Amino acid sequence: MKLFLDTADVAVIKDMVPTGMVDGVTTNPSLIAKSGRNIAEVIAEICALVEGPISAEAVAVDFETMVKEGDKLAAIADNVVVKLPLTWDGLRACRAFTDKGIKTNVTLCFSAAQAMLAAKAGATFISPFVGRLEDHGADGIGLLEEIRVLYDVHGFETEILAASLRNPAHVSAAALAGADAATLPPDVLKALVKHPLTDKGLDQFLADWGKTGQSIL
Numbered sequence: 001m002k003l004f005l006d007t008a009d010v011a012v013i014k015d016m017v018p019t020g021m022v023d024g025v026t027t028n029p030s031l032i033a034k035s036g037r038n039i040a041e042v043i044a045e046i047c048a049l050v051e052g053p054i055s056a057e058a059v060a061v062d063f064e065t066m067v068k069e070g071d072k073l074a075a076i077a078d079n080v081v082v083k084l085p086l087t088w089d090g091l092r093a094c095r096a097f098t099d100k101g102i103k104t105n106v107t108l109c110f111s112a113a114q115a116m117l118a119a120k121a122g123a124t125f126i127s128p129f130v131g132r133l134e135d136h137g138a139d140g141i142g143l144l145e146e147i148r149v150l151y152d153v154h155g156f157e158t159e160i161l162a163a164s165l166r167n168p169a170h171v172s173a174a175a176l177a178g179a180d181a182a183t184l185p186p187d188v189l190k191a192l193v194k195h196p197l198t199d200k201g202l203d204q205f206l207a208d209w210g211k212t213g214q215s216i217l
Contacts (some may be wrong), residue, residue, distance in 0.1 A: 001174070002052070002181035004161070005189060008035040010045045012186045017049055024052035026105070026127075026163070026183040028083070029059050040076060047077035053125075054185075055105045057083035058093070066093040074102045079103045081124060086114050091121040098122030105161065110138075110185065112146040119156035125181070131164035140164070140174045148178035168192050 002023035005013055007029040016022050025046050032039050035143040043056045055076070066089060070082040074097075081103040084090040094104045096178045098121065105125040106118040110133055128147060130140030147160055162174035162182040168191050174182045 001179055003189065004052070004055075004183035006031070006163070006183040008032050008037075008042050009047070009186070010035075010042065010049070013046060013049055016186060016189065021189065022050055022052070024054060024183075025050050026055040026083070026161075028055075028057050028107070030174070040072075042172040043073065043076050044079065047079050051079065053105075054079050055081045055083040055107075055125075056106070057154060061085070061087070061089060063089040063092050063096075066090065067096055070102065070104075083107050087096055091117055091193065094118065094123050096167050099122075107163070108144070111144065112150050115147040115158075115160075116154075116156075117148060117157040119151060119154075123158045125159050125161040127161045127163040128184070129164035130162055130170055131166040133164075141170075141177050144174055144177035144179050150152055154183045168194075 003021055004024040004026050005016060006026045008027045013025060029044040032042060035042055042065035043054060047054050053114055056073040058066045058191055060066045060069050066084060066199055070093060074080050082097055083105040084093050086106050086108050094106055097104050103124040105127055106123040109115050109126050109128045113125045128143050133143060144160060144162055159180035162179040165171055165174060165182055165184045165188060167188060171184060171192060
C-alpha cells in the first residue's frame with residue numbers, strides 16, 4: 001500500500017522524504033489555507049520534492065470553472081493529480097480530465113455507490129473518508145472493503161486512496177481492507193513506527209551492549 005502525506009507544509013514533507021516512505025502527497029483547500037501561501041507556489045515546491053502523485057484540489061463547484069482550475073493546476077507539474085469533489089459537476093470534470101490524460105482524485109466519498117460513479121467517470125483515485133464516517137457512527141473501514149469488492153468484481157482500475165485516517169489502527173485496517181494507498185497526516189505517519197515493546201527491547205539491547213565495553217566502530 002502506498003503512503004501519501006496529507007499536508008501542504010513543505011518543511012514537513014522535506015523532512016519526511018528521506019525516510020523513503022512518502023509515495024505521494026495530498027492537499028486540500030483547508031491545508032493550503034493553513035499554510036498561508038499561494039497554492040501554485042506550494043504545489044510546485046511539493047512536486048519538486050516528491051516524484052509520486054501530488055493532489056491539488058479545484059475549489060470551483062461548477063463544471064466549466066473546475067476544468068479551468070484543473071487545467072491550471074495540472075500545468076504546474078507532470079505529477080499533479082487534479083482533486084475534484086464527488087458531485088455531478090465533479091464527475092463530469094473527472095471524465096473531461098480523464099479523456100485528456102490528466103489524472104484525478106475524486107474526494108469526499110462516503111458510499112460504495114459514489115465510488116462506482118467515480119470509477120465509471122475514469123477517476124485515477126477515489127478517496128473514501130474513513131474517520132469522518134466513523135464520526136457519524138458509520139463503518140469507515142467497512143466502506144473500504146465494500147469498494148474493494150465492487151472494483152474487483154467489475155474490473156475498475158481506479159485506485160482506492162483511504163483518507164481521513166486518524167491513527168495507526170486506521171492505517172493498518174485500511175491496508176488489510178485492500179486499499180491501494182492511504183493518505184495520512186505527518187504525525188500519524190510518524191506514529192506508525194512506534195510501539196512500547198520496541199522501545200523497551202531497544203533499551204534492553206543497549207544496556208546489555210554497554211556492559212560488554214565493546215565498540216563496533
